[in-house]
Structures are given as structure tokens and as C-alpha cells.
Amino acid sequence: MKRVTLELIVGVFVMIGILCLAYLSIKLGKMELFGGNYYTITADFDSVSGLKAGASVEIAGVEVGRVDRIVLEQQTDQARVFLQIRDGIKLQSDVIAAVRTKGIIGDKFIKLKPGGSSTILAANGKIQDTESSVDLEELLSKYIHGSVD
Incomplete structure (x- = not known):
């Protein structure tokens, strides 16, 4: 009888340990199991070289969302970036989205510069003003070959 009780207690502790490990893995990996509270907006860029899905979206150095996916817009030959922004973060309609490099390693992210408009960008809206990444x-090629103005 004591052996069954001991095995049951050990089993419960093992299950609690596994659940804690799973929870920490999800939180540290910044994964969302149930979608989270986000809304989607889009932005078109001439070049998003080096930007990947899952990259952070920041305002004033604070992460406010993630890059969901990047597709090629056939009509304009531009890269359309789908951004997931946390609920509660309100963006003005004249916000500027720029592709920037983070640190020495060169990870790319989207930097949002708030505008001054009183109109708020709605879910599934589009950012009009964008700045592409510097190639x-x-x-260097332009500088070397003398075509820099």
C-alpha cells in the first residue's frame, strides 16, 4: 500500500515538472499557442533584404509586435510585410515603418515611428510611408565605381 502511494506522489511531481518545463519553453521561445491578442496591418517596401518572419516590430525600442509573413506583391514588385501588432497599441494613420538593423550581428527588424495624426490605423489597415533597408x-559598389552623388 505504501509503495502505491509513493509511486503516485512521484508520478504527480513528474507531471508537474513536465508541465512547468513546457510552460517555460513556450514563454522563452516567445511562442503563442492560442493566437494571442494581435491585429494585423500591412506595409509595402521596395526592399526587405534580410528581414524574416518572426522579426520584432518596435516603437522607441519597445517590442510591440512581430512580422507575421512577407510576400511579393505582383502588381508593384514590392515586398508586402504583414505585421502583427499587440492589442492596445494604437498606431496613427501616418506612422512610418522602416527596416532597420539590430546590433553587430545584423538582425533586421521593423521600426515604427509614430505620426502626428489623430486618425488611428484600423485592423487590416496599410502603412503608407515606408523606408527600405540600406543595401x-x-x-559600396556605387562608391567604388564613382556613381555616388
Whole structure:
């Protein structure tokens, strides 16, 4: 009888340990199991070189969302970036989205610069003003070949 009780107690502790490990893995991996509270907006860029799905979206250095996916817009030959922004974060209709590099390693992220408009960008809205990433190879090539103005 004591052996069954001991095995039951050990089993319960093992299950609690597994659940705690799963919870920590999800939180540290920044995964969302049930979708989270986000709304989606889009932005079109001439170049998003190096930007990947899952990259952070920041305002003033604070993460407010993630890049959901990136697709090629056939009509304009631009990259359309789908951004998931946390509920509660209100963006003005004249917000500016820019592709920036984080740190020495060169991870890309989207930096949002708030505008001054009183109109709020609705869910499934589109950011009109964007700044593409700087392509250092192209810039150096222009400098070397003398076509920099």
C-alpha cells in the first residue's frame, strides 16, 4: 500500500515538472499557442533584404509586435510585410515603418515611428510611408565605381 502511494506522489511531481518545463519553453521561445491578442496591418517596401518572419516590430525600442509573413506583391514588385501588432497599441494613420538593423550581428527588424495624426490605423489597415533597408553592397559598389552623388 505504501509503495502505491509513493509511486503516485512521484508520478504527480513528474507531471508537474513536465508541465512547468513546457510552460517555460513556450514563454522563452516567445511562442503563442492560442493566437494571442494581435491585429494585423500591412506595409509595402521596395526592399526587405534580410528581414524574416518572426522579426520584432518596435516603437522607441519597445517590442510591440512581430512580422507575421512577407510576400511579393505582383502588381508593384514590392515586398508586402504583414505585421502583427499587440492589442492596445494604437498606431496613427501616418506612422512610418522602416527596416532597420539590430546590433553587430545584423538582425533586421521593423521600426515604427509614430505620426502626428489623430486618425488611428484600423485592423487590416496599410502603412503608407515606408523606408527600405540600406543595401551596403549596392552602396559600396556605387562608391567604388564613382556613381555616388
